Amino acid sequence: KSHPMKAAADKVTGALRGDTGPAEGIPGKPGAETPPVDEPTAPRGPLPPTPDQGSPATVSPTGQPTGADPSDLGQAGPYLTTAQGARLYETDKSLKAGARGPVLLQDHHLREKITHFDHERIPERVVHARGAAAHGVFQGYGTAAQVSKAAFLAKDVETPVFVRFSTVLGSRGSSDTVRDTRGFATKFYTAQGTFDLVGNNIPVFFIQDSIKFPDIIHAGKPHPDREIPQAQSAHDTFWDFVSLHTEATHHTMWNMSDRGIPRSYRMMEGFGVHTFRLVNAEGQTTLVKFHWKPKLGVHSLVWEEAQIINGMDPDFHRRDLADAIEAGAFPQWELGIQTFPDNPEQMYEGIDLLDPTNIVPEEIAPVQPIGLLTLNANPTNYFAETEQVAFHPGHLVPGIDITDDPLLAGRLFSYLDTQITRLAGPNFAQIPINRTHAPVNDMLRDGFHQDAVHAGVAPYRPNSLDGGCPFLAGADTGAYIEVPVEVPAARKVREAPATFSDHFSQPRLFWKSLTDVEREHLIGAYTFELGKCYEQAIKERQLKVLANIDPQLCEQVATGLGLPVPEPTVELTPVTPSPALSQLGQVWPPDGRIIGIVTDGAGDLAGVRSVRQAVLDAGMVPLVIAPAGGKLDPSGDPITIQRSFATARSTEFDAILLAGVPGPGADAYGARDAKAGDEAARAAGATDPRVLLMLSEAYRHGKAIGGWAGADAVLAAAGVPADAPGVIVGDGGDATLGQITELLGNHRVWERFAPAL
Ligand code: HDE
DSSP states (O other): OOTTTTHHHHHHHHHHHTTTOOOOTOOTTTTTOOOTTSSSOOOOTTOOOSOOSOOOOTOOOOOOOOOOOGGSSSOOOSBBOOOOOOOOOOOSSSSSSTSSSOOOOOHHHHHHHHHHTTTOOOOOOOSSSSEEEEEEEEEEOTTTTTTTGGGSSSTEEEEEEEEEEESSSTTTTTTTTTTSSSEEEEEEEEEEEEEEEEEESSOSSSSSSSHHHHHHHHHSSOOOOTTTTTOOOOSSHHHHHHHOOGGHHHHHHHHHSSSSBOOGGGOOOOOSHHHHHHHHTTTTTEEEEEEEEEETOOOOHHHHHHHHHHHOOOOOOHHHHHHHHHHOOOEEEEEEEEEEOTTTTTEETEEEOOOTOOOOOOTTTEEEEEEEEEEEESOIIIIIIIIIIOOTTTOOTTTTTTOOHHHHHHHHHHHHHHHEEEEHHHHGGGGGGGOOOOOOOOOOOOOOTTOOOOSSOOOOOSSSSSOOOOOOOOOGGGGOOOOOOOOOOOOOOOOGGGGGGGSHHHHHHHHHOOOOOHHHHHHHHHHHHHHHHTTTHHOOOHHHHHHHHHHHHHHHHHHTTOOOOOSSSSOOOOOOOGGOOOOOSSSOOOOOOEEEEEEOOSHHHHHHHHHHHHOOOOOOOHHESSSSSSESSTTOOOOOEEEETTTGGGGGGGEEEEESSOOOTSSSSSSSGOOOHHHHHHHTTTHHHHHHHHHHHHHTTOOOEEESSHHHHHHTTOOOOTSTTTTTOSHHHHHHHHHHHHHHHHHOGGGGGGOOO
16 A cells, blocks of 8 residues: 655655656755655554544543443443453452462462552652643634744644643642642644643742752652651751752742642643743744733632641642533633843843743733633543653744753753653653644654554665655744754853842842732741741741841741841842732632532521522532531422531632521521530530631631621621621622622632731
8 A cells, every 4th residue: 555655755765766866856955845744744653643632522530421432431341351352250259279278370360450450550750740630722812923933823723732730849649739839731732743831830940950950859858768748848958958049039939929829720820931932934033931821810728728628638629620620610821921032142121031030020021912721621531641641841843942041951851851760661652642643753663662563664764665764844844943043152161140140139029029918928938837947057047048038028037936037148129019920909700719608408498599599600619518418408499418517618618608507596407417416516506616617717718708697696606707808798699699709809808817017
């Protein structure tokens, strides 16, 4: 059968053999005639994948009605078989010499089953081990056309994507809501090859040169002797390193701010961190920084809440993402770029663009939207997709190139290298989730886990035996061609440029740009983390770092630690605040926010019903909370109870509505909750203590609280003043909800946090 590229290849091999005259037709040679791009790149072997790598739309990970094709399900046929396809008659009992006798070594099924199980785990990622991911689509706006020729950025082009969010320090089984940087890695399966934007939710990094990566990670990971603490920076080795290594100050400050504890993956920004170089169709270049802007706004937890969730629901972010997607509330981000002229200095307004500890304030370089990301499908299998996905900042497409940021340089080496251990060999690009959607025609062969059955005898170039050599593409046939940037004449040195040595003015800029509430949180975080260190010298050294940022910050943390306030050792140069760095001050849509509706299960069911509907109509998620599970009004118009008093905790909700919970003095318990231990409380006519805890926490964490029908008394019992900001006691569900929705636009009732500043 004639191979699609054979005709074109014949021409080339003929030319190489010299039997059709001179080789002027060889593409890739100067002056060559360029063939259409698809001809020489016809796929071979089992690549590319099935039309889309998205999960089958019919499969629901949480058991929703699927109507799935049997081939999409785990059990694809009527009979259980071995891996070799032999049907099994028994899988629960080993082969033995008699029912009470020894197990026989000849039991192949036993050995195959256990051996496979023994090898089910692969090494976790050395960093970013804990993560959650989703499939989606990216749609270009076309606004980047002037600066980049990348085809996927063109107007209305839709590109499938897979996005993995992660924490950095913790192990695979660690908790989601720890204080840490979050990874935000996106794989764009573009028609020109895969582009990976492997970013974080913090726009700067701890180090300026990749050679220091093992140092910062060894310092941040648990102590090598006891392997504690897990997934956090509140310990001596971390603070030892960052206090000695002051280029980490800016990133550390972001970690100590509310950015270190996001409310949801859906509500965080993402950043490419490094400066990249875009190139347009005319070959002109522009330096850019990439930003992801969440449609739901940038929101965070408060520290106490984050700590409670660590125990109550360690999978909080993972669950939140999967639930939202399953509910059809697809999270969205706009991709934006800040653009800078590609001048030889690679500086902008005095800011060194090659220093990854710098941001460029949005006020002086606005973020211009270039496309929309929508996550619309959960993975079908966590291991196959989320665990095996392999990102790499070197996966680039024509139109996007790198700069000489020395942090990026090491990454371009590291990501390929790490997959060889993690995914056991060099063929991980053949794992379905990692397969490009562009045709592949490489000459890579063999190796562990080779899935392709390559035909032919000549995986080398040039060749004349295997249909000829594939053409080399040119710029007009979609080749990836590195921008031929000038490399200045230089000496070989292990040095950083002088512009890399200011470690304090950008942290000062960040501090000065925050509101009082955010500063208060930041002070609290430093005080907590340093308070967890054993070594006095480390605390004192870090206070000296803070003194070089801002005297007020330093003084407050020193007071919390009970230590003297050191003097600054650098000049505290003034900075112009950047309001865009603050998370407060903007109003966001309440879409997808979670409203807990608390009821005693007997009282105002009409109220529960109507407010539940109103929450849904407002695009939010109602969760009905009652003393026990099951349904309210089971024989009439049943309402499903999603949380019982035993399973509900305030941390799951963005706002709480009291839809009829009797206060002290009334019979607070429905008959269905007649637990023996509660008799005394019932006799005293008290409100369930779990409801009171829910309310007092929600109040302390700045959440909106609404209620009617006796809510005053319950609030009073919980210590919540009925006239406090963000507490709404009305006489009807809808009006109350309207006010709550408005409050959610600001995320929290910030007035309740009374900053001491
Ligand atoms: Fe990574 N990083 N990194 N990193 N990184 C990895 O690659 C590395 C850095 C980031 O969901 C590893 O596949 C070095 C900056 C994310 O699978 C590894 C340096 C940024 C993820 C690696 C950095 C990131 C990783 C571990 C210093 C933000 C998770 C497993 C030069 C711009 C991707 C793996 C996922 C993962 C190396 C610094 C983001 C070891 C050497 C800066 C989001 O290759």
